[in-house]
Amino acid sequence: MLKNSLILILILGFAAIMLSLFLSYTPSEDLKGVSKHYAEYGKEEVGAANLVSAVVVTYRGFDTLGEVTILFLTASVIGFFLKVNHSKDDENTAVKKYSEILGTSAKILIPLMVLLGVYVFINGHLTPGGGFQGGAIIASAFVLMFIALPQRKISHKVLSAVESFSGLSYVLIGVLGIILAAGFLDNQILSLGTFGSVLSAGAIPLIYILIGLKVGTELTGIISNLKELQNEQ
Amino acid sequence: MVNPIYIVAVLLGVAFTSGFFSKKGKNIAGYLSMLALGFVSFVSLQWLHGFLSEQQAAAQIFTTAFKPPFSINLLMGKEEAVFTSLINIMGLIGGLYLFRKLKETGSNAFIALLLLIMGLNVIVMTRDLFNLFVFMEISSIAIAGLIILSQNVKSISSGFKYMLAGGLISGMLLLGTVFLYYFTGTLNIDGMLQQNLNLVKGSSVAVFLVITAIVLELKPFPANGWGVDVYEGADAGISALISSAYATASVYVFMKLIPVASEQFQFLIAAIGIITFVASNLMGLRQSNPNRLLGYSSISQIGLLMAIIGLSSVIGESTNFIVISILVSHYFAKAGLFWISGIIKTNSIRDWSVLRHSKILLVSFGIFIFALVGLPPFPSFFGKWELIMNLSGSHNFIWVTAILVGSFLEAAYMFRWLGYAIKLELPSEIKPVIKLNKIIPVILFAASVITAGYFTGMNHEYGKLINYIPLAFALAFVLIEFLPVFIKNTLAIAGLALYFYLNYQSYTDISRIFAAIFLLGGILTLLAGYAYKGKRLGFFPFALMMFAGLIGLIEAKSTLEFFYAWELMTIGSYFLIIRGKKSITHALSYMLFSIGGAYLIMAGLGIASIGKADLTLSILHQVTEYAPLVFILLAVGFMTKTASIGLHIWLPGAHAEAEADVSPMVSAILLKAGVFGLLILLMAMGEQFIGKVSIPYLLSWVGALTALMGNMMAAFQEDAKKLLAYSSIGALGYAVFGLSLMSHLGWLTAISFSITHFMLKALLFLAIGGVVWRLKTKDMYKMGGLIKRMPFSFFSVLIGIIVLAGVPPLTGFSGKWLFYQAVMEKQWFLQGAVLFFSGIIAFLYCFRLIHAIFLGQLKDEHRNVKEAPFWILVPQYILLAVLLGFSFLPGSMLKPIGNMLLPFLPDGAIHWNGQLATTVYGYWNGKTVMIIIVGIFSVVFGWLWFMNRKARKIKQFNIVYAAERPFRPETTHFAYNFFAPYKKAIGFLVAPGITNFWNRIDEGAHAVSDKFTKLYNGNGQTYLIHIVAFIVVIYLISFGGF
Amino acid sequence: MIYIIIAIVLGIVMIVMSIIAIHHKNITLAILSAGGVSLVASILYLLLAAPDVALTEASIGSGLTTIIFFYVLNKIKKHKHVEE
């Protein structure tokens, strides 16, 4: 109990820091700094209707590359951390039976979810959403599959091949930026196209597709690793 | 130049590609990874080369088509090139070291390594705060992944703690970053630097959060328990990566961001850094697990760097030089040490003696330890020097003190460890398996740190001037270690002789005397080395290194050269001393006292440099500020070498346990380095005062008490070499007193005394060494009657003790006579009386030495003992000849010395008329005294021989012995506790008070260390509490509330 | 004004759910509440004119994270079960 009160005092101290931050915050009326530039020139420079996507993929594309890397890294680490023994899977999974209804509805739902995911990342530069969200939706679809149709398996080889392919392509696009356009990860290796259409904003849709694929496969990988661990024993 | 963005692209690309390789392909993944790491190393090294050859300007690398601050940009400047090179090389070599381990785990492990290096590269180069955050996350996740390469409860729990701490810290960083964005409208670091962020409370809190988060990444005390646990829990190869690569990058991030903070905040962080430095080193004292110990050491080094960077506004433009040189040493050394630890896999530093199975590993281990502690010729030596010079040059004495205390603690446990490795018994059960891929990195880094040291020296203003030839000569002996002693010894003697011949004319007068003591003395003692058979591994490089240091002292023109030589001498002699049989603790205490003394000297030179443009030794002539302080620091520093009272406890063991020819080297020659130091100090600075008390006056009491204590201790020793060692302490007390007189006569006494002491101590140590060589024991009561078996050694000792006791007519008396004239002139009678008293006590141990060993009853087991080896006798008889010569013609030695002193102390109070010396108080003619005594002696001897020529020699036990006949020599050899009544009377004076004092300090340090380490209770949550508490406390300190 | 009230309500809901997540003994419920906090937060993001973030928070923060939690929890429970 003493310890908890000590912690409480600490948190109060911490709250003091937070409070000073909070008190120094005054709502601003206008955009300033770099955002102003994004708002004013984003349309011309990047050509994406969704300015968040423009920032994510282009202006701060390097961050996004890192972000993808983090997921990839996490998946890899979890992969070797859990070190699933793939050969055992067959016998174990066969035992389990899940409800028929769930299975059937999943069979319908899964393609729809995948489709939704694909939609989200293809339209990432126009509407809310993008590679990450799309990828997450696709992964959710697979989660559903794991739950509802436990006998279905996805090949890890395929997963990692897709993952590697999309990752590599992402890097290559980045490098193409140096060669063909102004710099690493420049989206103008493809033409900016008509503002607001699907095939616009240069390489953003392409990158988002790759990110979507990559994030989707990575998250699926993590979950399937966990799931297979589940089936162990 | 290859665009640095390819570093990122290639590493990422290869990492992503690894997914294509299934289990079978993991070899390919491995080789590909190595290739990629090789490539990025090449890229960064290429840039580094460009910058070093000054053909290259710093380059901005933009991502996307937009200029910063609208998009993220990277910068490749000189510092970035250095840091990325270090990181990438560590990635490559560390990857090589871990290759098998990684391969076992699969391609995913290579991915983690590649991404770690990639992340670190970016955090070094990026100029965008949020980007920094992202890539720091990458690196720390990669580390978290690598920690669990070997999966056991230790590594997993440490990894978990790491993740928890990392999560909290990165949360702070993100919070700070976002608020900085809110206040500045940009995420670009350069953009932030252009604004003054410390005007508004909010933005300064944001800065506080960002900087505190970065500081927490650097593991400040006490919020660093997680860090230490990781170092211990992870595989050694990973710890190496963390300690070298990750810490390197973190330091650079800190360097990059610190200008954002206000000056006060920078100082606060510097204070945290220094506290971390001292506290971690203190805690290192009680560690026995090698990895944990290295962990504490890593944290402390980073703490030091934190402090240096925090103080950059004080240190000025050499900050980068200091940071990089210290960091580079740390980088190579820590990686190397972790690697070695991974090779031998023991849980206790006491088991590190297994290193002796592999000479190359042992040598590397030594190199790393020295590099870490900051001894020459390693980069950190120059870094630390520059640091201390700058800090003390700007009156920051508290910082200097803290840094030196911390460094000293670090040296303490590092050298204890080295001692274990060199001397402890080999544990039989452990035999390390040495794989090629693990040993090559170690050797590579050991070689690199030496090279780096050379380049650092070359890049230092005064480092350039250092004469590296003697050191190179010494090191060359490493290469010919396979040759037999005979050849190496000849080469060494030839080298010293040639050097002396070529250079002695270039020395000034007094330097020439000391050069003669150092070099000719060196040659004489080396002559004894011919007695050794075999290869005598590890002797010559260090002996010559010591002589290289001694030469350097004489030749030094600048303060750095002097200090460099001083340290070099210390290293060489340390290894000579540790060669002795039971010298493990003595060598350690020698090293610690030496390092402590060296730090005082460094601080003294630093304070002396206040306000001086150039740092030649002549600055000591013009010390304007804190002159008494400078004087005291330097004097105490030098007196650790002369083993003055209070600082002497290292000497007896160190000198006594050393080998037959090493004892004279360290006792007769090395101690004179301290005298030389004191001499040039006094010459330069003259008399200084604390208040109204003259410091030389205090010094005179130190000298007198040293002499008393040394001689008294000597009288009560049972160990012959210890007796001589204590006698050296006493003798050096005389020298210190002589110097403290600050008069012509006093200095004449001191210098002539040094010369005489050099000769007689070399003589005695060699003679006793020869006896010990044959008898295999140093206990005097186990000897006896050896005059019959070793008459030549006996004669050496006889003359030696007569000289030592200062009995006329031999040259020892000239010292005493001069001494009294000087005392009379200066009127320091009480000290004089104490010294006289110690002189009489010298008589006690002199007699004891010769009696217990050579006289009395010969022991049964020594009936067939042979005379000491020929080559040990040769230098003795050369010395004897010189001693007798000086006895006969004292004026011939003293007069030239007196003339040399005239420029410094012109009142030559002594007049020479042939061999007759006259002062105001008295007179003395060494030659006639000699003639008269020899005359009387011959007449008396003639008379006795005439009367008693038919005396019959009788057997050993044929003595008058109250009605019984003794038949055991042991019972009739009265030698043990010889001066029992004396000890009973005044033995309390030599109660080991000083030893107890130092022991208590040692215990105290360990106790405090124990208390501190209890903070780290192993609970990850407690560590988190520490972190939050750290943040809150720092906030309260810097903002004082809301 | 209505937005402000909605925001306050959402906030209070979040706080309550957070406290449940932290203090409730039933871990399953705790995980669900934490997911709930994310879900509510994503509504708040919509109010704050951040649909992108809302979508992400909903799919990743409340969706996938919760799923992963459950997977791990399941796994641990199984272990417990095996032991008993």
Add this chain to the structure above:
Amino acid sequence: MEKIGIEQISLAFGFIILMLGLWGILSRKNIIKIVLSFTLFDTGLNIIIVAIGYLKNKTAPILDSAELQTDTASKIVDPLPQALVLTSIVIGLGVTSLLLVYALKLYKEKKSLFINDYKDLKW
């Protein structure tokens, strides 16, 4: 009172959630709960970031209507913090899943989720 807008309210709640998370991190003994608290901490952080980017009465930075495409700067909220939050959420997922896997592994080692049980390394 009228000055107080949704952004301040959100900001305040963000801070509160963050601190609740911190409380959980520091006081819970169950490892799963600690990780859970971390996600709360992250959520709080994310709310703060988004709230900071909010501008009163402006719309989302998605230029899907022609009206928004002129004089954009005065009509939309700040897109940059939103981009940052996206990254932060994804990173949070990565870290959380890794922490969970760690928790799982720890559990396998000692069959305990009590954090005080993992003190093998200390002093």
Add this chain to the structure above:
Amino acid sequence: MDPILVKILYALLTLFIVLNYGLLIQGIVPKIGARVGRRHGIPFYQAYLDIIKNYSKRTRVTHGIMFYIGPVFRLTGGIGLLMFMPVIFGSNMFQNFSFTGDLLLVLYFQFFGVLGMALGAAESGHPHSAIGVSRGLSQTTAFEFPLTLGVLSLAVQYQTLNISDIVAAQQGGFMHWSIMTNPLAAAAMLIAFLGAMGRAPFDVVLAPQEIPIGPPTEYQSGLLGVLQLNRAIFPIAKLILFMNLLFGGATSWPELFLKTFLIYMWSVFVGVVFPRFRVDHSVRWFLGVPLLIGILAIIVTKFF
């Protein structure tokens, strides 16, 4: 005549006088003691007899070279001490070789014989010799301390280390003697003198009343004869030193005999009154009050 040769001859003359004086005193003092104790006592020429007896012994043994040389050292030390001192003030004949060195030479040369004796005795391999040496050396170190302080005090007082100059400064009546002008130094030195003479109560080194003990235990025949010669010369040399330093020296031989005899009697007197000290006691004793007196002497002469 060659001045050196003359000097040597004069020196030999001094030696001859001192030797006989020493031998006689060795006989006379015990005789006085015996008479005081109403015993018959030894004849006053006993010392001569002892020496002749020793030299004419037929059994002559030696334990080795150092054993043989030890007595030589001893006697050289005794003679040398005498030779380096001016004996009669103002007389050119009896200045000996004092021109070669000052008081310091004399003080340090005392040890020459001591050392040689100790070495020789030690080679005999007899534990009692070694014990004697141990005791002797311990005691010597102890009394030398106050002695030196006293001597230094005198040197300060007269600002010279030259013995002749010190004697010269004391001329002109007993009020000029150091014992009057510098009583503290004199006190310290006279106490130390007791130790230096090796008589009771500081005679445990030789322990003459018990079984043979002390350095000369193993000595016999000519070797012992040499030691006995020294035993005659050495104490007188010391007496002369004290006389020179404290009692204004002597301008003629009779004055010398008188003064030295009285000084000698001082030690005899003390020896009769006090019981024998053990070595540890005597060491502690010498380093107590006498030492303080010595320090006081220095302080007083330096500052007043």
